[in-house]
Amino acid sequence: MARKLSETAVKNAKPKSKRYKIVDGDGLFLMVMPNGSKYWRLKYFFAGKEKTLALGVYPEVSLADARKRRAEAKRQIADDSDPGEAKRQARQEIILKAASTFGAISSEWYDQRKHEWAPKTSGMVQDRLKRHILPKLGQRPIAEINAPEVLAVLRVVEASGALEMTRRVAHIIGQVFMYAIATGRAERNPVNDLRGAVKSPVVKHRAYLKEAELPTFLMRLRAYVGTPLTKLALQLLVLTFVRTTELRAAEWTEISWDKAEWRIPAKRMKMKEEHIVPLSRQAIAVLREVQKQSGNRQYIFPSEHGASTCMSENTMLYALYRMGYRHQATGHGFRSTASTILNEHGFRPDVIERQLAHNERNSVRAAYNHAQYLPERREMMQWWADHIDLLATKSQAEDQ
Numbered sequence: 001m002a003r004k005l006s007e008t009a010v011k012n013a014k015p016k017s018k019r020y021k022i023v024d025g026d027g028l029f030l031m032v033m034p035n036g037s038k039y040w041r042l043k044y045f046f047a048g049k050e051k052t053l054a055l056g057v058y059p060e061v062s063l064a065d066a067r068k069r070r071a072e073a074k075r076q077i078a079d080d081s082d083p084g085e086a087k088r089q090a091r092q093e094i095i096l097k098a099a100s101t102f103g104a105i106s107s108e109w110y111d112q113r114k115h116e117w118a119p120k121t122s123g124m125v126q127d128r129l130k131r132h133i134l135p136k137l138g139q140r141p142i143a144e145i146n147a148p149e150v151l152a153v154l155r156v157v158e159a160s161g162a163l164e165m166t167r168r169v170a171h172i173i174g175q176v177f178m179y180a181i182a183t184g185r186a187e188r189n190p191v192n193d194l195r196g197a198v199k200s201p202v203v204k205h206r207a208y209l210k211e212a213e214l215p216t217f218l219m220r221l222r223a224y225v226g227t228p229l230t231k232l233a234l235q236l237l238v239l240t241f242v243r244t245t246e247l248r249a250a251e252w253t254e255i256s257w258d259k260a261e262w263r264i265p266a267k268r269m270k271m272k273e274e275h276i277v278p279l280s281r282q283a284i285a286v287l288r289e290v291q292k293q294s295g296n297r298q299y300i301f302p303s304e305h306g307a308s309t310c311m312s313e314n315t316m317l318y319a320l321y322r323m324g325y326r327h328q329a330t331g332h333g334f335r336s337t338a339s340t341i342l343n344e345h346g347f348r349p350d351v352i353e354r355q356l357a358h359n360e361r362n363s364v365r366a367a368y369n370h371a372q373y374l375p376e377r378r379e380m381m382q383w384w385a386d387h388i389d390l391l392a393t394k395s396q397a398e399d400q
Contacts, residue, residue: 005030007063013038028070030058040066042073046082053084100185102145102176103138109179116272125172132157132169142180147190147197154198163201170194208333211341211391218392220323230319232290233301233311237331239283239385241338241356243270244331248311250300252291260284275357278378280385338384345387351376 005024013022015036021029027043040055055061055069073083106129114122136153137145150173157166174191181189209217221238224231237247246264254263262277269275279287287300294302301311316331335356342352354373 005063010038010058010063024063024067026070026074028055028066030066040069042070042083044073044077044083046077046084051082051084053087100141100143100180101138102140102142103134105142105180105183105185106134106138106172106176108183109176112179113175128165128169128172132165133173137173142177143186145190147193150190151194151197154194158198163199166198167201170198207328207330208336208340209329210337211344214337214388214391215394217323217325217329218388220325222392224319224323226319226322227304227315229290229293229301229311230315232286234316234319234331236283236286236290237316238334238388239280239286240277240381241335241384242275242277243335243357244313244316246275247331248301248313248315250310251298252295252300255279255287255300257284269357271357273357276374276377277355278374278381280382282385282389283381341387342380342384345383347380347383348376351380355380 005022009022010030013030013032015032015034017034019031019033021031021041023029029041029043031039031041033039038058040058040061042053042055044051044053053073055066055073058066061069076083076086110125110129114125117125133153137149140149150170153173154166154170157169170191174189177186177189177191180186218238221231221234224234233247237244240247240262242264246268249268250262250264254265255261256263260279262279264275264277266272266274290300294300294307297307299307299310303309303311304315320326320329320331339352339356343349351373355377
């Protein structure tokens, strides 16, 4: 009968110039490497083939532990199961499980989407994941996460009173689940089961001016004594009713003087689609005034602190405050002002919506509208500028 190993013999086994093995019996042996490392191995036969199974490293796996693992492997063989294949599958399951956690999938989702976002948006998404979502859900297999777990995450944010943030966090979680479903690692989105379970934020529409309020506003804008570029920016904002972010970061290369057009590239648009702004005679006149001050720079409205950046997001807002319009008007609010007045004066809603660059869900219709409505949009934008002039004249008459 072969002599079995002892713990002492295993411990005292010294390295040699070449690796060698010492046998315990029944297929179990210790492989001693030239660098002194010691590995437990099991030689076995399955389906008529000789195979070797790794059982661990000494001393992390003791002699007694190695024998237990040999016994388990022998039991698997007796059950007509290959222990080597079972180990490979178990390892693969661990790898797959690690790749299927909410944290891993959210990272994939973020990498897939970040090219669509502005740097500010990308940073906010990362922050919400790290602060509100990953601490609770990051290590959980996404397929095992249920609605109550997601609700628990949202309840924490909700309890702080940040209801809009709660909605945004829920949206991110839902987007990650939709990505997981698309990639075959989840079957349903538990966020859909939470409708009515969390408080909805009260929608607060941005403050905007009514038509009757415009004459007074235009009078105050005419009398504004702040930075000339800020005054001109507000004038152009009223005439074009673009988003403030689109105006602030406008570059001279986007202006076509010959066509009287401002083409805002897709990368700067909220909907990631190029947007054409027909320029009225009045808008061209404002741009000519601006050109005298910043025509040799990249940005039409550069920052006061350096030409390498554009105007701050608060510059026009603070100007409105100084004009007496805190809580009464915002830069974005001029979009609502224009939309309301244009609708009231009979312009077609589709034409107005297109000029506002609102999302068109039907891509074919969007492309059609892009070409079909441009002549109407030119007429509408010139009417709008003329109407602003009319209201400004009214404010002058009332001021005298």
